[in-house]
Amino acid sequence: MASQHPPKRRKLSNEAFPKLRDAEVQKLRELPVWEARQAVLEGICSNQVYVIVGETGSGKTTQIPKFLHQSRFKKDKIICTQPRRVAAIANATRVAKEMGCKLGGLVGYAVRFDDASTPETKIRYVTDGLLLREAVADPLLQQYKVIIVDEAHERTLDTDALLGLLKRMQRVRKDDFHIVLMSATLDAGKYASFFPGAKVGLVQGRQHTVQVMYTKQAQESYLDAALTTVLQIHAREPVGDILAFLTGQEEIDALCNLVRSRGLHTKGADGQEKLHPVAIYAALPAEQQAQVFETAPLGTRKVIFATNIAETALTIPGLRYVVDTGVVKQRSYQSRAGVDLLAVVPISKAQARQRSGRAGREAPGKTFRLYTEAEFEKLEATTTPEILRVNLASAVLQLKALGIPDVRAFDFVDPPPLPALMARLPVDPRYAKILLAAAGSGCAEDAAAIVAMASVEQVFISGRTEQQRQASMQARQRFRRPQGDHITALAVLRAFLATGKGKRGEWCAQNCISGRAMQRCHRIFDQLCGLLQAMKLPLERLGDNQDPEPLQRALTCGLFLHAARRQPDGTYKVIGTGQEVSIHPSSVLSGSKPDCIVFNELVFTRRNYARTMCSIQIPWLTELVPSYFTKHIAR
Numbered sequence: 001m002a003s004q005h006p007p008k009r010r011k012l013s014n015e016a017f018p019k020l021r022d023a024e025v026q027k028l029r030e031l032p033v034w035e036a037r038q039a040v041l042e043g044i045c046s047n048q049v050y051v052i053v054g055e056t057g058s059g060k061t062t063q064i065p066k067f068l069h070q071s072r073f074k075k076d077k078i079i080c081t082q083p084r085r086v087a088a089i090a091n092a093t094r095v096a097k098e099m100g101c102k103l104g105g106l107v108g109y110a111v112r113f114d115d116a117s118t119p120e121t122k123i124r125y126v127t128d129g130l131l132l133r134e135a136v137a138d139p140l141l142q143q144y145k146v147i148i149v150d151e152a153h154e155r156t157l158d159t160d161a162l163l164g165l166l167k168r169m170q171r172v173r174k175d176d177f178h179i180v181l182m183s184a185t186l187d188a189g190k191y192a193s194f195f196p197g198a199k200v201g202l203v204q205g206r207q208h209t210v211q212v213m214y215t216k217q218a219q220e221s222y223l224d225a226a227l228t229t230v231l232q233i234h235a236r237e238p239v240g241d242i243l244a245f246l247t248g249q250e251e252i253d254a255l256c257n258l259v260r261s262r263g264l265h266t267k268g269a270d271g272q273e274k275l276h277p278v279a280i281y282a283a284l285p286a287e288q289q290a291q292v293f294e295t296a297p298l299g300t301r302k303v304i305f306a307t308n309i310a311e312t313a314l315t316i317p318g319l320r321y322v323v324d325t326g327v328v329k330q331r332s333y334q335s336r337a338g339v340d341l342l343a344v345v346p347i348s349k350a351q352a353r354q355r356s357g358r359a360g361r362e363a364p365g366k367t368f369r370l371y372t373e374a375e376f377e378k379l380e381a382t383t384t385p386e387i388l389r390v391n392l393a394s395a396v397l398q399l400k401a402l403g404i405p406d407v408r409a410f411d412f413v414d415p416p417p418l419p420a421l422m423a424r425l426p427v428d429p430r431y432a433k434i435l436l437a438a439a440g441s442g443c444a445e446d447a448a449a450i451v452a453m454a455s456v457e458q459v460f461i462s463g464r465t466e467q468q469r470q471a472s473m474q475a476r477q478r479f480r481r482p483q484g485d486h487i488t489a490l491a492v493l494r495a496f497l498a499t500g501k502g503k504r505g506e507w508c509a510q511n512c513i514s515g516r517a518m519q520r521c522h523r524i525f526d527q528l529c530g531l532l533q534a535m536k537l538p539l540e541r542l543g544d545n546q547d548p549e550p551l552q553r554a555l556t557c558g559l560f561l562h563a564a565r566r567q568p569d570g571t572y573k574v575i576g577t578g579q580e581v582s583i584h585p586s587s588v589l590s591g592s593k594p595d596c597i598v599f600n601e602l603v604f605t606r607r608n609y610a611r612t613m614c615s616i617q618i619p620w621l622t623e624l625v626p627s628y629f630t631k632h633i634a635r
């Protein structure tokens with residue numbers, strides 16, 4: 001249990017930071033967490049779980065572990081997690097410097113393949129993934145007295161998993177230990193209700209006004225726009241460094257090179273000779289990362305090209321101008337390919353605000369959003385947690401390996417046959433779930449056909465000439481089923497299989513269907529049927545004229561995370577996440593727009609499109625997946 005004794009107030013002398021200049025020490029003292037120091041320490045010591053919310057740059061990451069070490073926890077090990085390795089390394093380096101010790105001594109870090117910590121290390125910065133792996137070996141993390149989960153608002157899969165683990169640990173571990181969650185946004189206060197008895201503490205930041213500018217028109221290329229804007233800021237605006245948000249290493253390196261060649265000749269508004277470009281992204285070697293924090297050479301203006309790592313994870317001093325491209329590279333699951341892919345997607349409003357905030361830490365600043373105000377209004381309010389975005393197979397397996405069956409949104413993983421089925425069927429767990437549900441209602445063979453069809457690329461060939469396109473449209477129309485694309489796909493495969501072997505090539509040509517895709521689909525179908533039989537599941541099918549409702553229900557069981565309801569304006573909203581989607585024009589449902597659908601995948605172009613879908617009835621959701629939908633439908 002938490003101790004009831006607040007820590008003794010301790011006088012800290014400047015000798016604590018021999019490696020910092022006096023002016024720098026003074027700057028530390030001015031950080032918002034210094035004012036809140038006593039309250040923060042008391043909050044942590046008198047609560048087993050304490051959530052600290054404070055603006056980026058207020059000093060949470062670098063100061064709080066130090067406060068703890070310098071008060072009651074001098075002899076204890078304090079661990080602080082970061083979602084990214086760059087942040088773990090940079091923060092450890094900074095804190096070691098502030099405390100005047102060498103990295104790997106009193107202060108150290110450990111990330112995958114790089115451990116700069118020793119048994120003497122008392123303040124250890126690590127990635128959340130690394131702590132998760134430590135937790136496999138030592139589920140109670142006995143060696144740590146204080147466990148700080150930083151950047152909790154990021155909601156990475158690893159952070160979420162770690163929190164589930166800590167909650168369990170809280171029940172089991174009986175000694176005096178403390179869990180601290182730190183976050184840049186208030187909605188991470190949600191975590192407080194996740195942990196029984198947790199308290200939330202606010203660190204009041206000092207934020208200067210930031211003037212936000214939008215573009216008048218949507219920009220064709222955010223890279224061109226970013227480069228132009230950076231050069232304009234340099235030419236027109238008074239002193240102050242620039243931070244530009246891009247999406248990845250290639251872009252960042254390219255723009256750094258361009259600025260190096262073009263900015264060379266642009267005189268700055270305050271007489272600076274040139275721009276001094278610096279890059280920061282996750283894969284950057286540690287030595288080069290340090291550059292981002294160094295002041296630019298005399299007579300130059302620093303411009304930092306960064307990924308979203310500079311949003312909250314790293315605080316860079318000296319910034320006055322932010323260039324926000326409005327996009328981020330994000331891991332999301334591509335169901336067709338069956339893999340997690342990194343895709344460039346729009347940021348959320350919360351992220352846009354975080355980015356703007358970076359300009360106003362030290363003085364009033366300006367943010368240049370390279371998108372229109374109308375585009376901003378259309379952004380999602382907050383970023384979808386990774387757990388709802390990525391391949392559930394990997395998430396579930398990881399959590400299962402850690403022995404966590406119940407991390408909040410993970411409740412639905414429980415159905416016992418699922419892991420067994422997953423292990424034996426070489427398909428996405430969502431499809432495995434569909435097969436299983438269908439087997440329970442006499443239509444496993446049909447479900448296998450649907451899964452097989454979903455596993456191949458476009459079956460219909462659209463044709464090059466107008467005449468071919470017409471023929472293709474008519475063919476699609478022949479197979480069209482009002483329940484949606486899955487049931488339509490089933491009709492196609494059934495018709496194909498009903499055609500004699502020797503006639504199938506001709507049949508495909510007549511119906512503008514790819515023969516090769518159908519052959520592949522046929523092989524997958526046979527394989528799935530074989531596996532279902534081997535598992536002693538009844539391989540049955542619905543009659544040709546039978547209502548396909550059992551199949552629609554089975555699809556609901558597997559695709560429920562992608563259930564969406566029609567809005568008054570004809571677009572759809574994903575029930576679990578609130579995400580807005582439109583029906584892809586290729587869907588057979590694009591004209592009829594049923595009240596509720598489940599769909600296979602999302603495609604991002606200028607809009608979010610749902611592709612391959614089936615109409616369902618709303619009451620099925622609570623009936624078939626009560627653990628998930630009782631809470632979402634009620635909202």
Ligand code: ADP
Nearest residue numbers: 055056057058059060061062063094293315317
């Ligand atoms: P938070 O975690 O609340 O976002 P930090 O502890 O990361 O805040 O940063 C607090 C302050 O310390 C920043 O505003 C910045 O001025 C300074 N700082 C942090 N890291 C460095 C660094 N590597 N070099 C110089 N200053 C730094």
Ligand code: MG
Nearest residue numbers: 060061312313
């Ligand atoms: Mg921080």
